[in-house]
Amino acid sequence: MTEYLHFCVGTTGYALPLGRVRTTTRMVAVRENDTVIIYGEEIPVAGIGEETRQVKATDSLIITTLREDEIALIADRIEGIRPEEEASPGNLPGTRITGDGVIIIDDLSLIPLAYGALAPDDEETATLLRRRAPGLAETKVTDEAVAYPEILRFQLGYVEYAVGMQYVREVILTGEITPVPGVPAFITGISAVRGEIISFIDLRKFFGVPEYGLTDFNRVIILSDGKMTFGLLVDRIRGTSRLRRPLPDATTRTAIPRTHLIGVAGDVVIIDGKALLTDPGMVISDPERDI
Structure with a gap:
């Protein structure tokens, strides 16, 4: 495709x-x-x-x-x-x-x-x-750059983030979001995407990052590793680029923990998509099923 x-x-x-x-x-x-x-x-x-x-x-x-x-x-x-x-x-x-x-x-x-x-x-x-x-x-x-992973850059408020393209299934417009009672605050709600019910995540609430700037949440990045799938609510898609190592000196500080951080390149905070998708906190149990 x-x-x-x-x-x-x-x-x-x-x-x-x-x-x-x-x-x-x-x-x-x-x-x-x-x-x-x-x-x-x-x-x-x-x-x-x-x-x-x-x-x-x-x-x-x-x-x-x-x-x-x-x-x-x-x-x-x-x-x-x-x-x-x-x-x-x-x-x-x-x-x-x-x-x-x-x-x-x-x-x-x-x-x-x-x-x-x-x-x-x-x-x-x-x-x-x-x-x-x-x-x-x-x-x-150079040709060597092809070996470097591709990242998708996006914006939340005044801060620019990125995640590896290998975990990006698609980017969609934010549609109707249905709130779900009793779930953690970082889950804004759920929505049907191509027939699949997917949770939409507010990254800043998940990481406890201070919320700088107003958010429109007019785009959703659908992340998946084949086992876990959810959507990240973002303001703008900034494009794709190649991640090069070593990373240049960072000019942006971030409150995102090192366990979920690849690094900070200039002003771009690069999130570890694998760590995010395998984080136990993303697995929300159903109390009725746990009885």
Whole structure:
């Protein structure tokens, strides 16, 4: 089954085959020659459409392939990773469209692209984008990098977390959640996902982490190891990347215990998905069955 990276440009949803996506990252400053340097490689920047867009600090870059070359696509936000859906031929060549209006891009070379980007109006945003650029430019990706595990980055309040992609079954929109009486406070409720009843977890309550910033909980990351399955309620999906060791010096402190922590890379808190899925605290017994 083919998986797709879903993202938005303006109010339009798009999807790219995950196998063609090298990585995703936060927006950085675009150089004068309309390129960015990602892991030591100079990559042209482009936006979907015919007009050059002005970048924002909240934008993301999707590093993907165009013919034989790489390109950095600007997206307003990353929506997550989902398996292939039924789709009809789209209005644009090389595309299909799903029932909910998402444009699946099968051939990026047939899509109108505007190369380059307009710098932000305010100096604060421009400074932030310039500050991000050196960290992404340092390490060149080689064939050896394929051996490094892929992680999915997500946001809760003001804090960015990540978990190994090998435990991510899918990412979905938050639907109707049914509260369950008598369960621990970290279980927000249950919901039916593709015919399966799944518990939805508030990670911050599970770990007793201070709750900084408002939460929307508009995405759910379904984690599974084949035995245990549950959903993590999150605010935003930040994209995927490769976990490299040794981890760089951390700039974020976290209250998550070492037993459930792989490390902290810069501002990203990397959670041990295996430890989370096998934690005895996630097994909620039924008092009636225990009699």
